[in-house]
Amino acid sequence: MSSGPAAPVPAPPRRPFFLLRGRFWVASLPWAWLLLFFLLPFVLIVNVSLSTPDLAVPPYVSPFSQPQAEGRPVFPPAFNPDLGSYRRLGDEVADLARPGAELQYLRAFGNSLLLAALTTLCCLLVGYPFAWHIARSAEGTRNTLLMLVMLPFWTSFLLRVYAWMGLLDSSESGLINQALLALGLIDAPLQLLYNSGAVLIGMVYSYLPFMVLPLYANLVKLDMRLLEAARDLGARPWTAFVSITLPLSWRGIVAGSMMVFIPAVGEFVIPDLLGGGGVLMIGRRIWDDFGPNQDWPMAAAVAVVMVLLLIVPIMVFHRHGGRGDGAGEAGP
Amino acid sequence: MSARADSAPHFPAEPDYLRIEGISKRFDDALAVDNVTLGVRRREIFALLGSSGCGKSTLLRMIAGLERPTAGRIVLDGEDLAEVPAFRRPTNMMFQSYALFPHMSVAGNVAFGLRQERPRLTREQIDARVAEMLELVQLQRYAARKPHELSGGQQQRVALARSLAKEPKLLLLDEPLAALDKKIRQHTQLELVSLIRRVGVTCILVTHDQEEAMTMASRIGVMSEGVLLQVGTPDEIYEHPSCRFTAEFIGETNLFHGRLEDGRLNGSDFPAPLAIAAEAMPAPGTEVWLSVRPERVVLGRQPPAAVNGNVSINAAQGEVDEIAYLGSHSVYHLRLGGGGRRMIASVPSAHWGEASAPARGERVWAWWLAPDGVVLTR
Amino acid sequence: MTRAATLERRWGARAWLLLVYAFLYVPILCLVVFSFTAGEITTQLDGLSLRWYAALRHDDELGAAVRLSLQVGALAATAAVVVGTAAAVVLARFRPGAGSGVFAAMATAPMVMPEVVVGLSLVLLFTHPMLQPVLGGRGVAAIWAAHTTLCAAYVSVLVQSRLREMDRALEEAALDLGCPPWKVFFVITVPVIAPALVAGWLLAFTLSMDDFVLAAMLSDPGSTTLPVLVFARLHHGLKPEINALATVIVVVVSIAVLVANRVMQRAQRRRRAAMHAALRG
């Protein structure tokens, strides 16, 4: 015990604390990986979306490229963006009012957003009560029930879509048609496959666990005593649900909905297999421009627009669910 | 730091083993530890006492190197610890949650620190030391168990053995008994003290339980909101609190607030001006508080007789409001002079002799000798 | 609430669960049943036989695709656990600093970002004239890198939640006992979060095994993974051979899941019993 508080003691020098050097190295691995395989590719997408299509390998001329004749490269290179791809999208927007306009891309965007929204809604309507009942079942059976949700999704996704192709097949040998015919409910096979209904069923089927798992993770932590208290205070079940359960499970709902909606916007395999290519999806447009059409700048421009459209949902997902709590056990 | 804390017995011949100089810790916007200066002597058991959230753990963690001070210095045995990382500091800590490694056996936990020693210890050395430690805490039979297979008290002993195994220069205990049941806690307190004495390690103990601090520590530092208010032996702190916080936090007390005039305390809600006696009387006109411990208050059916010498007495009549019978003594809650001012008095059960004790509603006299009140200026 | 109402609710709940599980399992059941057909049609049982399983065994193209998928899956899962765990440690343990917002967003975005966008962006990376010589263009390595990026996001979320649950005092205690920080991670943190690491590896492995879009966009002629092959065959007429393949996958996965579940439950039960014994004795 000696000097009073007045005696100022020098602060220790601000050298990096003991963990800092190690921390730098630990952080550098994922940083480097994400910069190389996530951020840089996005920069390249933007770059390619501003390029000119070309019959070359790869099939575009970068806006930074030099005319061949000049010989020695200059630095910084000239930047000659080609806005042609975006102009095509812009033209479609301008054509929106004109009847009979083709609107390939816009319609595909519309289809995809609508399908994603419908899928999200259906998954929520099916998945919420489902997750609720799992969360409220006995503790021992809970794990088993959850396991049963995930089991199909550890098997191949393509094969599950394939299963629906057999079920919905529009000929007499389609399984549902077979059953309905045998029961005498119909006389001729129904057109079940290759329409929007089939696509929606396939989408809901494939994306359901992405909704159920975050919801379950959230609902299982919900304190049932709150509901009992609400009931005790005279709240009707519906009132209790709207005023207690829904607000408390909001994070789970947001996390689940975003985990369904965002990837569903880009989905095209399911619409392709179950919709028969009749309903054009924006993912399919990217795929076609990238593959058969060899128009990479257009594919890149569409991808850029898609990311811009999805930036708000992605931010919401990041805020609400992607933090390792609500959506902690998010993946199937 | 108060004048009282500085006047605590000090032996200049033996320098402080641990010196904490003007240490502070700021978290974002909150100052968790505010300019604490403190010395701890070799082989001492020192308790940091304060309500939860006052910064005790943060101070302890800065000593262990788990938290970096915003300002200040920590010197242990002549070595400045500022730049020594936690894993090279000659201190060991026992965590509030015990933090036993769940995937290691009891012996593995105790051996963990020894395995980190450089130059390496041989296997035999480690085994011998582990056996010695387990014997010390009487857990030889449980060496192969996993922590979750032990009761709370056993886990606490494993944690203690683990933090003692490396013979640290300084043992840091963060609420060592908080996780135990009240029953086990009391006898574990004494056991723990005797064990630490036997090992002869210097020890800083953090607790929010004043009884625990009083029982175990040779000196106590009282903290509040990051500030070290007072340092002293248990009886110093109890009998001579340096401020209102200490007086009210440690035990119970009656506080009277007023202004100092003519060597008396005026303006308090005590029916009369209060006679006081202080070694160093503050200047007249100062705002002060008078703290009177309940056991210093005497009750009687008759007013107090004059006392020899020139010791003055403060006395007032009051109505018994509430009586808590606690066996060896009873706590009386009085309402003074029929007003709203309440006062508590702790009276030994034998006090009333042949007569029956006063009942609720009865009017009695309460008094104390002026030197039994402690004058506080903050 | 009356007893009758409770009962009614319970049956309502059962019915809903049953309905949804039927929705999930009927298609799979159909696949399995028709894998045993002797005929050529995937939705009719023209007698029972194992001929499609025999066909599966002798399908060299399929065998090669399965082997490649297993290899890519194992390598991608391993890399994803390393990268994802490092990302989780940064997110859950390090004080937020400059750029940590960007980092957090990048670490989780691959989870939800439409695969076709991620795929396209990676194709552009691997075919970029300046990067192609370094990265080697499209092919197995590109698929591996793509899967690692995707799966690392899932792993980092899983591991992050485990890290946040973990008592930090364990790491501090190890540090306090003289263990240097890097070693603390390997001898304390990794064993404690091991279940999450195993779960993350398995999840990453199945994601990689199942991915079609990334693999298709990044594959070159020499790198046909199982989903890419299956997709091609779905377009060129269906044969019950695919049902047989699906059945094999379902059986393998179910057994793996059952075994894992059993092992985990047994460990838990043992722990609980030990704890009871400790409290009593």
Ligand SMILES: Nc1ncnc2c1ncn2[C@@H]1O[C@H](COP(=O)(O)OP(=O)(O)O)[C@@H](O)[C@H]1O
């Ligand atoms: N890592 C931290 N970040 C921010 N604030 C903290 C941190 N650790 C402690 N605090 C704050 O510092 C104050 C003191 O905490 P602590 O030392 O744990 O108190 P005690 O151990 O006395 O109960 C509290 O208000 C607490 O909220």
Ligand SMILES: [Mg+2]
């Ligand atoms: Mg504390």
